[in-house]
Every structure is written in structure tokens, then in C-alpha cells.
Amino acid sequence: MRSVSHAFAILRLLADGEARTLSEIARACSLSPSSCLALLRTLVAERVLIAAASKRYALAPAWREGAARWADPQARMIALAQPQLDRLARTLDAPVGLWCVVPRERLQLIALGESGAATRIHMQVGQRQPIGGGATGRALAAAQGVDPARLETRFTAVRWERPLEFALYLQQVSDAAQAGYAVDDRYGHAGVRSIAVAVPRTDPALCLSVSFFADAARHTDAAVGAALQELAAQLARG
Incomplete structure (x- = not known):
């Protein structure tokens, strides 16, 4: 399913440990802002991502271990x-x-x-x-x-x-x-x-x-x- 592929694209992008804004993630993953925001909210709700007060998204601590091994260059x-x-x-x-x-x-x-x-x-x-x-x-x-x-x-x-x-x-x-x-x-x-x-x-x-x-x-x-x-x-x- 395309939405699953897009979610994994977001996870690979964030696997380097750097927090990013909605617009940065949308551009990097070739997503519209609205579609990207819906995926980010879902991943936050599932505790895969965390959303900081600075409106940046990052991998939740439990997901950071070993994440660099599947980061997307x-x-x-x-x-x-x-x-x-x-x-x-x-x-x-x-x-x-x-x-x-x-x-x-x-x-x-x-x-x-x-x-x-x-x-x-x-x-x-x-x-x-x-x-x-x-x-x-x-x-x-x-x-x-x-x-x-x-x-x-x-x-x-x-x-x-x-x-x-x-x-x-x-x-x-x-x-x-x-x-x-x-x-x-x-x-x-x-x-x-x-x-x-x-x-x-x-x-x-x-x-x-x-x-x-x-x-x-x-x-x-x-x-x-x-x-x-x-x-x-x-x-x-x-």
C-alpha cells in the first residue's frame, strides 16, 4: 500500500537522528503537506515518532536503536x-x-x-x-x-x-x-x-x-x- 511505503520513507529519513519540520519531511519524501501531516500524526499516535514543541518530528527513543542500519542514503x-x-x-x-x-x-x-x-x-x-x-x-x-x-x-x-x-x-x-x-x-x-x-x-x-x-x-x-x-x-x- 502506498501509505505504508510513504510511512517507511519517513522513518528512513528520520533514521539519522535529526529532527525535521513538516515541510522538510514532505519535500524530502515527495509528499503533499496534508498527506505528510496525516502520516506524521498517525506515527506519533502509534508512538513511533515524537513531536517536539519546536514543531519538529523525530524517532521515538525506542525506535532509535539500530535505526542507522536502515537509513535511506x-x-x-x-x-x-x-x-x-x-x-x-x-x-x-x-x-x-x-x-x-x-x-x-x-x-x-x-x-x-x-x-x-x-x-x-x-x-x-x-x-x-x-x-x-x-x-x-x-x-x-x-x-x-x-x-x-x-x-x-x-x-x-x-x-x-x-x-x-x-x-x-x-x-x-x-x-x-x-x-x-x-x-x-x-x-x-x-x-x-x-x-x-x-x-x-x-x-x-x-x-x-x-x-x-x-x-x-x-x-x-x-x-x-x-x-x-x-x-x-x-x-x-x-
Whole structure:
């Protein structure tokens, strides 16, 4: 049952011993605030969680022993990343996503920082895309040193919005390896320019991205790439 799965996601998140607010738990577990609150109240009533006066939730003492053994590393990463994604999204006035490599050569959006812009690029936590697509695909390929044959397989699996030759894609991956960040200019999504950086030393592999309306970008690629590199380094350090 989905509600049981969500309850275990909350327990794995809190297994690191840190108390968190409703909004922090909801974001990390990809739950709506109302659904998350209902689950938290149930877990408190069952004495699995305790609710502090500061409106933070934590594992009850009886549940803390050995909890670290089944803590969810991805949930901890999302909890660490979310406030930083939110801050960077506000600074750049653009959505900032954290992507994770999942089975079948796909990337899944696991966390999202959204800007306060009136007109926004629509992104949703949980959405998936081919591993070779967008700036994320180029950034990961550059960081992983993917060989050309495998890279061509990733390339051909993507439905590009406008014509893109593999030779140019290969050059863009090489450019990403040199610069430390990758760029997709309206090839992955019509009218969208995205910049991405791989998060070092993560398993499964993670990648950060920023997406702008191509004709309205107010920041240079280098400035955005540097901001993403700094955030990626922070996440790698934990």
C-alpha cells in the first residue's frame, strides 16, 4: 500500500537522528503537506515518532536503536540538498533540479528548488528522462568518461527537439569535461537552455541542473556552472 511505503520513507529519513519540520519531511519524501501531516500524526499516535514543541518530528527513543542500519542514503541526500536547491533557485530565478541515475538508463528528478517567477518552466519531482538527454546527460558522460560507442547508444535513445548530429554532441561532452559543466541549448526541450554539473563521488550517480527560458537567461553559463559546481562539491562532502 502506498501509505505504508510513504510511512517507511519517513522513518528512513528520520533514521539519522535529526529532527525535521513538516515541510522538510514532505519535500524530502515527495509528499503533499496534508498527506505528510496525516502520516506524521498517525506515527506519533502509534508512538513511533515524537513531536517536539519546536514543531519538529523525530524517532521515538525506542525506535532509535539500530535505526542507522536502515537509513535511506537518498532521503538523507535530498534533505541535505533541498534548502540549497531552494536558495540557488531564488538566486538564479530558475528551477534547480537534483537528478539520480535509475535503472534502464534513465535519470529521475528526486528534488527540485523552484523560483518565485510568475512564468516558470514546469518540472515535477519523479519525472524521468533518458540518461543521455539534456545538459545532465552531457555532464554525466563527461564526468564518467563514457566511451564513444556507449555514448552513441545513449544519444540515439533521446528524442531531440531539433536536429543534432552525434559528432556535435560528442564535442559538447568534450567541452563539458574541459569546462566542468555542460550546456544544452534548446536541443532537449524547445525554448529551454539548461546547464548541468555532475555531483562527484556518488553512487548511484547524481547530477544538478538549472533550466532557463533560452531568450530570457540573465546569467552567463560560466557563472551558473560555477554556482552548480560549488553546490555539487557541498553535496559530495555531505
